[in-house]
Amino acid sequence: MDHFLYRDGVLHAEDVSIPDIARTVGTPFYVYSAATLRRHFQVFDEALAGMEHLICYAMKANSNVAVLKLMGDLGAGVDVVSGGEYLRAKAAGIPGERIVFSGVGKTRDEMRLALEGGIRQFNLESEPEMRALSEVATSLGVTAPVTVRVNPNVDAKTHEKIATGKSENKFGIPITRAREVYAEIADLPGLEVIGIDVHIGSQLTDLEPFRLAYQKVAELTQALREDGHTITRLDLGGGLGIPYERGNEAPPLPMEYGQVIRETVGDLGCEIEIEPGRLIAGNSGIMVSSVIYLKEGEGRDFLILDAAMNDLVRPSMYDAHHDIVPVFEPEPGVEQRPHDIVGPVCESGDTFAKARNLPPLGPNDLVAFRSAGAYGAVMASEYNSRPLIPEVLVDGDHFAVIRARPTYEEMIARDIVPEWL
Numbered sequence: 001m002d003h004f005l006y007r008d009g010v011l012h013a014e015d016v017s018i019p020d021i022a023r024t025v026g027t028p029f030y031v032y033s034a035a036t037l038r039r040h041f042q043v044f045d046e047a048l049a050g051m052e053h054l055i056c057y058a059m060k061a062n063s064n065v066a067v068l069k070l071m072g073d074l075g076a077g078v079d080v081v082s083g084g085e086y087l088r089a090k091a092a093g094i095p096g097e098r099i100v101f102s103g104v105g106k107t108r109d110e111m112r113l114a115l116e117g118g119i120r121q122f123n124l125e126s127e128p129e130m131r132a133l134s135e136v137a138t139s140l141g142v143t144a145p146v147t148v149r150v151n152p153n154v155d156a157k158t159h160e161k162i163a164t165g166k167s168e169n170k171f172g173i174p175i176t177r178a179r180e181v182y183a184e185i186a187d188l189p190g191l192e193v194i195g196i197d198v199h200i201g202s203q204l205t206d207l208e209p210f211r212l213a214y215q216k217v218a219e220l221t222q223a224l225r226e227d228g229h230t231i232t233r234l235d236l237g238g239g240l241g242i243p244y245e246r247g248n249e250a251p252p253l254p255m256e257y258g259q260v261i262r263e264t265v266g267d268l269g270c271e272i273e274i275e276p277g278r279l280i281a282g283n284s285g286i287m288v289s290s291v292i293y294l295k296e297g298e299g300r301d302f303l304i305l306d307a308a309m310n311d312l313v314r315p316s317m318y319d320a321h322h323d324i325v326p327v328f329e330p331e332p333g334v335e336q337r338p339h340d341i342v343g344p345v346c347e348s349g350d351t352f353a354k355a356r357n358l359p360p361l362g363p364n365d366l367v368a369f370r371s372a373g374a375y376g377a378v379m380a381s382e383y384n385s386r387p388l389i390p391e392v393l394v395d396g397d398h399f400a401v402i403r404a405r406p407t408y409e410e411m412i413a414r415d416i417v418p419e420w421l
């Protein structure tokens with residue numbers, strides 16, 4: 001459920017009408033619903049009730065500092081994958097003891113930043129990385145709390161670009177080698193083993209891969225304890241999928257996911273961490289765009305929008321589906337015709353959807369892309385010298401711009417022409 005609904009025929013974000021925002025900030029733009037973000041955090045919190053837990057929002061899904069502040073105020077931790085994300089979390093007031101550092105290639109500088117600023121744990125992904133962290137921690141005279149991200153070799157049954165839990169993926173250490181690796185860590189100075197980490201992919205729409213992975217983590221917990229390690233925390237990653245196609249998809253609910261966690265690792269006496277990103281932010285945001293032209297082609301009509309692949313790359317990158325709806329609700333019975341919905345960028349890949357049924361639309365009409373709150377604004381670029389589009393946060397009946405659209409001058413001023421040219 002989200003808070004983007006028609007009221008009197010006009011799409012609203014909570015109590016704010018989308019055309020009102022469009023008049024203020026211009027199109028295209030992203031808009032997020034605070035109530036939806038809060039609700040998604042709460043459903044996870046309830047799903048894990050009765051188990052000691054921390055929800056570490058995977059901020060790569062949407063890392064606007066205002067969104068992070070909102071999550072932090074609810075008590076969420078965050079999962080970061082770079083020094084930049086770490087500093088954004090800090091800028092949002094999230095304390096180091098609620099920041100988990102993931103990622104396959106943490107640099108020594110990033111390790112130092114986190115060790116100096118405070119960190120809940122590092123999720124280690126390789127032996128060279130373990131050794132590097134040991135050296136950095138030792139040089140600072142501190143001890144780094146660590147887990148090892150194990151690769152359980154399970155098929156997450158998701159898009160190949162976002163599957164991470166198979167042996168052929170670059171992530172983690174093969175679970176079959178985990179005991180050796182933990183033994184090695186125990187011998188390294190500056191590292192303290194606290195638990196195990198796993199994350200098998202994103203947009204999972206089936207619970208079985210989670211169950212398989214978590215069963216393997218439970219077995220490994222027992223084995224590592226027998227080897228003398230202290231395992232008190234299990235980081236079970238993120239990845240729970242969301243419905244992108246309304247009425248056509250019903251991925252498992254957080255409550256059912258919580259039940260899988262309870263059944264597989266619930267009796268190990270460990271604190272549970274999860275790292276949901278998409279499920280928290282995805283359906284909490286939409287992207288709003290205006291029609292520039294309706295171009296009638298041979299056998300198909302092209303709806304050319306002012307948003308493009310550089311603003312929302314998911315359709316061209318992952319063949320992703322976004323529901324695209326008119327901001328003014330069509331009258332019942334209006335004839336809908338198939339349109340190819342495209343942006344102005346000079347690539348055929350700049351196609352959001354093909355043969356999508358829409359009512360008659362023309363220049364300046366507004367459309368909304370649903371489920372655009374995760375992996376939307378964060379993946380945007382300025383390709384074709386199109387300035388990054390603004391982000392807006394709605395809470396009840398008020399809204400604020402939480403990232404402004406840069407001017408053309410600001411965009412161009414970042415380039416530097418050397419004086420010798």
Ligand SMILES: *Cc1c(COP(=O)(O)O)cnc(C)c1O
Binds near residue numbers: 058079201
């Ligand atoms: C991307 C990622 C997540 C979040 O995945 P979602 O599908 O957005 O929930 C969690 N943990 C790690 C390590 C990730 O890389």
